[in-house]
Amino acid sequence: MEKKESFFSKQLKKIMYERGLTQKSLAAKLGTDQQMISFWVTSIRNPTVTSVKKIADALDVPISYFMEDSSTKDNSCQDISIMKTKIELLEEKMKRYDMEFTLLRKEIREMRNGNV
Numbered sequence: 454m455e456k457k458e459s460f461f462s463k464q465l466k467k468i469m470y471e472r473g474l475t476q477k478s479l480a481a482k483l484g485t486d487q488q489m490i491s492f493w494v495t496s497i498r499n500p501t502v503t504s505v506k507k508i509a510d511a512l513d514v515p516i517s518y519f520m521e522d523s524s525t526k527d528n529s530c531q532d533i534s535i536m537k538t539k540i541e542l543l544e545e546k547m548k549r550y551d552m553e554f555t556l557l558r559k560e561i562r563e564m565r566n567g568n569v
Contacts, residue, residue: 460521460535461505462496468512469494482511502541516542 469479476490483490483504492498500508509516521535 457496459496459499461499461519461538462494464519465508466494468514468518472512479508479511483507499538502538502545505538505542 469475474482476494477487480487480490485504489498493500505516505519509518520539
């Protein structure tokens with residue numbers, strides 16, 4: 454059974470073509486091996502959230518470039534891996550906000566105790 458090409462894979466191939474990048478040159482740019490790029494390009498594996506961010510940074514595109522716009526598709530046909538990536542990105546953002554909030558609470562406590 455043939456695996457369906459993911460939106461991420463399509464976008465990665467598109468930008469690699471536009472930038473004249475080979476799998477090998479992109480791998481070197483990302484500090485990974487060519488086989489991992491091949492897995493992503495052929496939809497054998499989906500990249501982690503961290504990898505998507507790294508790829509977007511290296512190619513100077515927003516992370517959203519690799520996210521499918523669900524408003525143009527029927528919900529029953531959405532690519533689950535893309536949705537998982539979006540959820541993971543939001544969870545990471547929430548963790549960062551939680552950490553910032555914790556630091557602010559600590560700073561306020563110290564100010565109230567006269568430790569600043």
